[in-house]
Amino acid sequence: MSLAAILELHGARAVVVGGGRVAARRARTLLDAGMDVQIIAPSVKPEVRGLPVTCAERGYDAGDLAGAALVVAATDDAQVNDSVTAEARSLGIPVNHAGHAERGTLRFPAVARRGGVQVAITTGRELPMLAQALAELITPLLPDAAHLDAWTQRRDAALTVDSEARATALAGLRDDIRAHLGLPGTAQTGSGT
Ligand SMILES: C[C@@]1(CC(=O)O)c2cc3[nH]c(cc4nc(cc5[nH]c(cc(n2)[C@H]1CCC(=O)O)[C@@](C)(CC(=O)O)[C@@H]5CCC(=O)O)C(CC(=O)O)=C4CCC(=O)O)c(CCC(=O)O)c3CC(=O)O
Numbered sequence: 001m002s003l004a005a006i007l008e009l010h011g012a013r014a015v016v017v018g019g020g021r022v023a024a025r026r027a028r029t030l031l032d033a034g035m036d037v038q039i040i041a042p043s044v045k046p047e048v049r050g051l052p053v054t055c056a057e058r059g060y061d062a063g064d065l066a067g068a069a070l071v072v073a074a075t076d077d078a079q080v081n082d083s084v085t086a087e088a089r090s091l092g093i094p095v096n097h098a099g100h101a102e103r104g105t106l107r108f109p110a111v112a113r114r115g116g117v118q119v120a121i122t123t124g125r126e127l128p129m130l131a132q133a134l135a136e137l138i139t140p141l142l143p144d145a146a147h148l149d150a151w152t153q154r155r156d157a158a159l160t161v162d163s164e165a166r167a168t169a170l171a172g173l174r175d176d177i178r179a180h181l182g183l184p185g186t187a188q189t190g191s192g193t
């Protein structure tokens, strides 16, 4: 099993080595997460040029990863991707290897998103079309922002009252959320009553 985790990296530096199609896709994902993205590649494709990134238009050199919080090795040269991955690993920086995900320490999932909820999907192998199809299937199941706001307000309110009233309010909220999603309530389960 891999560790499923969500990283908060707003404002942190990401280094993407490579300036092609895959580098552009990864750079967009990292920019969406609020990262400061640097591209290093001798030849930068048009899809990278339009992005708000800094570009060093040259080949990768050892030492380029200093200060990075995350690294992507996305060149079309497997040996360069291996060297970038080795340097990142030696520095303890999470790294995605575009050609052989298993050589790196970070995989990119497909993501279903709505109202701030994100469901990240990995197949545990290389089946991006399955991951994307599952994300498409899951997206309509996610609640909208209005429901999320209302539930958050109810939870915040419940946390301000005494423990007995809180337990009742939270149990009611739990069941309302479950009912909204088409799931059975929890009031009866496990209690035997
Ligand atoms: C291992 C992994 C990478 C990793 O995590 O390191 C990987 C590997 C490979 N992808 C390949 C091809 C394509 N991948 C996409 C798109 C996405 N690929 C993504 C994830 C992953 N892809 C990880 C596994 C996820 C899993 O299975 O759990 C998504 C979900 C997330 C993201 O990329 O951010 C993103 C959808 C974003 C969205 O939803 O918008 C498209 C474009 C498209 O389909 O439109 C193409 C075809 C065009 C092209 O070439 O670009 C190939 C080449 C062989 C093949 O075609 O299969 C390899 C294998 C290799 O490289 O050897």
Ligand SMILES: NC(=O)C1=CN([C@@H]2O[C@H](COP(=O)(O)OP(=O)(O)OC[C@H]3O[C@@H](n4cnc5c(N)ncnc54)[C@H](O)[C@@H]3O)[C@@H](O)[C@H]2O)C=CC1
Binding pocket: 017, 018, 019, 020, 021, 022, 023, 040, 041, 042, 043, 044, 045, 058, 059, 060, 074, 075, 076, 077, 080, 098, 099, 100
């Ligand atoms: N994970 C994924 O979703 C996918 C991964 N791949 C893998 O990613 C690799 C890259 O694919 P594309 O972006 O389509 O390639 P591409 O040909 O569009 O771009 C390759 C980029 O690597 C750069 N580059 C080459 N040598 C370099 C060096 N020494 N230092 C820095 N940059 C260097 C080039 O200048 C170019 O910008 C493929 O070879 C394949 O292994 C391919 C398809 C999908």
